[in-house]
Amino acid sequence: MPLTLSSDDDAALVARLRAAGCVWAEDEAAVLRESATSVADLDDLVARRVAGEPLELVVGWAELCGLRVAVTPGVFVPRRRSELLALAAVAAARPGDVVVDLCCGSGALGAVVAARVPGVEVWAVDVEPAAVACARQNLVGVGGHALLGDLDAPLPERLAGRVAVIVCNAPYVPTGDVPFLPAEARLFEPLVTLDGGADGLDVQRRAAAVAPRWLAPGGTLLIETSDRQAAATVAAFEDAGLRGVRVLADDELEATVVVGVRG
Missing domain, CATH: 1.10.8 (Helicase, Ruva Protein; domain 3)
Structure with a gap:
């Protein structure tokens, strides 16, 4: 109360x-x-x-698509713009599907999919121990798994070729722009969750490159990006052999997502 x-x-x-x-x-x-x-x-x-501490860290939770998820110190704070990515992942998933949340942070994206699509099997991965611990907290109620490691490295081999949806909110801020981020992000969120390399797309390219190995035929990769980086993200998808690559945008959320399918 x-x-x-x-x-x-x-x-x-x-x-x-x-x-x-x-x-x-x-x-x-x-x-x-x-x-x-x-x-x-x-x-x-x-x-x-x-x-100056982010509100979500002060109170210990954030809301994404109406779902409250725990957020702990040292973990990337989910932004409202990621609702476009979460809902696009929900639309791509079917009951019982295997869903992978790469660069999962708090596990908010996987948690939203699990809350809206019955029986999905969620696997979340992050390179930050604090993020993995937080994601486990958010996914335990839906039987999800959170693994520590770089991108797809810790995923069990038995998932290869079986994943229906890979959702990824990789860092996409160019290194040169990091000093100009709001203090809330610079001071309270790990640099690895923000800095995407020289043009911001280093991790996105790596995620796109490994996605076909894990996706089932017809499986979908979804990555959040920015409007000015969308063309380069599309190119990364196409270079990885993904088909039907398209860009989703929501002006109100100031959100951009690139979607591609394994042929």
Whole structure:
């Protein structure tokens, strides 16, 4: 049950958040009140947020496609733009399918697919131990698996040629742009989850290259990218031999996803 404040105290909370640069101060105030167990606890949470810590790390969860997922320190925070990627993966999956979430972070994408498609078998992989521990927490309720390793390296061999959907939110920020990211990302999220190399697409190219080995015939690879990088992401898919490559875009979410199929 959300903590109840007087109207004056609530107004002061919103004003404090807005002064710290929180654009959606009223919404954030509501989330902080809901998460606090006491006035003292609320003060601690607000102090962390005002100091610049991402709201999701302060309260310990993020929401993606209406699903709350745990988010722990040292883990990439799911962005709302990734709802396009998650819903496209849901649309590509069928009950009972094998779904792989590469560069999984918190495992939010795999968790959304599992919540919306009955009986899918989810395998999530990340190179960061903190991310794998967080993904296990989010996938345990759906019988999912979270593995530590580089891209597809830890996947069991028995999945080769059997995967229906690979969903991947690899880092795609060019190295030269990382210093210009918001402080919330630069200071609180691992560099490996942000820095995609000189043009931002190093990990995307690697993911596209390994995807055909794991995908079943007709299986789908989906990767989040940016509108200015979409053409290069498409080229990576085509170089990997994927067919029917297309770009999905959502202007409201400011989201871009490239989709390709194993022929």
